Each structure stands twice: as structure tokens, then as C-alpha cells.
Amino acid sequence: MEEDRIPPAKAPGRTATGARKASAKSARSRAREFALQALYQHLVGHNEAQAIDHFTRDLAGFHKADSVHYDALLHGCIENAEALDALIVPLLDRKLQEISPIERAVMWIGVYEFQNAPDVPWRVVINECVELAKEFGGTDGHKYVNAVLNGLAPGLRPAEVEADKASGKARP
Numbered sequence: 001m002e003e004d005r006i007p008p009a010k011a012p013g014r015t016a017t018g019a020r021k022a023s024a025k026s027a028r029s030r031a032r033e034f035a036l037q038a039l040y041q042h043l044v045g046h047n048e049a050q051a052i053d054h055f056t057r058d059l060a061g062f063h064k065a066d067s068v069h070y071d072a073l074l075h076g077c078i079e080n081a082e083a084l085d086a087l088i089v090p091l092l093d094r095k096l097q098e099i100s101p102i103e104r105a106v107m108w109i110g111v112y113e114f115q116n117a118p119d120v121p122w123r124v125v126i127n128e129c130v131e132l133a134k135e136f137g138g139t140d141g142h143k144y145v146n147a148v149l150n151g152l153a154p155g156l157r158p159a160e161v162e163a164d165k166a167s168g169k170a171r172p
Contacts, residue, residue, distance in 0.1 A: 028120075029128060030065035032109055035073035036132050039105035042078055049078045069117075076116060077108040084108045091151045102137040103145055110149040114156035122157040123164070126150060 025033075037059075038052045053074060056062065077084060088107050089096055096104070110129040113120050120128075126149045133142035154161045 027064060027066040028069050029131070030061065031067070031070035032073065032128055032132055033135075034059065034062060034065050035070050035077070035109060036102070036105050036136060038070075038074045039077055039108060040101050043101040043105060049075055072116065073109055073112060077105070077112050080112065081108070084111045087111055087152060087156075088148060091148045099144075100138055100141060103133060103141045106132045106137065106141075106145050107148055110145070111152060111156070114149075114152065122153045122160050123169070126153065 034056050038049075038056045041047045041052045041055070042049065053071075056070075056074075057067075084107075085096060088104075088111060092099065099107075106129050109132070110125050113125045113128075114122060117125070126146060129149055130142045130146050133145040137145070
């Protein structure tokens with residue numbers, strides 16, 4: 001179908017760069033955005049979670065975010081940073097310190113959701129993280145995030161990934 005081939009910039013709910021318009025974002029998507037900004041502050045500024053949390057909650061638009069999901073992502077990623085990194089590192093083609101803080105935080109969010117948000121389908125986790133990396137990361141950072149999270153999904157969500165493969169929804 002021709003409508004399936006609409007360039008992202010011309011697709012409804014998208015900006016000229018292909019990013020989702022703010023009005024098209026769900027409360028959970030907004031929570032991920034705020035969590036990403038907060039995790040970036042943690043990674044770059046080494047700020048404490050509580051201080052970051054207070055600052056972030058005062059940002060414009062936070063009231064439209066799912067604050068429970070934001071809390072889980074921010075505090076869960078910071079508290080489990082070493083374990084999240086331990087899962088990510090084997091799939092990297094460079095040292096962890098060479099990964100952009102944005103891409104690292106996006107991967108943390110993805111791995112954390114794989115492990116702790118079973119209500120979010122694995123493909124949605126990856127899609128949301130790719131969107132975050134497109135909007136906030138470097139030029140091709142989303143491709144890197146996609147590759148790492150696709151590599152982790154079968155180990156972190158085996159039954160779900162296998163069911164999608166069997167139904168033809170996921171590539172083997």
C-alpha cells in the first residue's frame with residue numbers, strides 16, 4: 001500500500017525530522033523522555049537521584065507524563081546501573097565509556113523495561129527506545145540502540161520473542 005510508505009516527516013503525528021509530535025505521545029512515552037533526561041543528568045553530572053527527581057518534576061509538561069512509570073525508570077535504572085551495564089556490555093563493539101550517555105541511558109531504559117515492565121510488549125520497548133534515540137541521540141545512535149536491544153530481547157523475554165517468531169511477527 002502506498003500509505004505504508006509515507007516518509008516519516010510527512011506521516012501524521014510527526015515533525016519535519018520524523019520525530020513524534022508532542023501531541024502524539026502517550027503518558028508513558030513522555031515518562032520515558034523525562035526519565036532519559038534525568039538519567040543523562042545522572043550519567044554526565046553524577047547528580048543524586050533525589051535531586052534530579054525534584055528538578056525533573058518541575059519541568060514543563062511533566063504533568064502529562066506517567067509519573068509512576070517515570071519513577072520506576074529513574075530509580076530502577078540508577079539502582080540497577082551495574083546490572084544493566086553487565087547485560088549491555090557483551091553486545092557492544094566498543095568500550096562502555098565510549099558510548100554516548102544518551103544511548104547508554106536509552107539502553108538502560110530498554111533493558112529495565114524488558115525486565116520489569118512485562119505489560120509493555122518487547123517490540124514496543126524497542127520501538128520506544130529507538131524513538132528516544134532518534135529524538136535525543138546522535139545521527140545513527142538509534143541504529144546502535146536497536147541492535148543492542150534486539151540482541152538482548154531473546155534472552156530477557158524468551159517466551160514473548162519466540163511466540164512472535166512463531167506467529168511471523170518477529171524475524172528469527
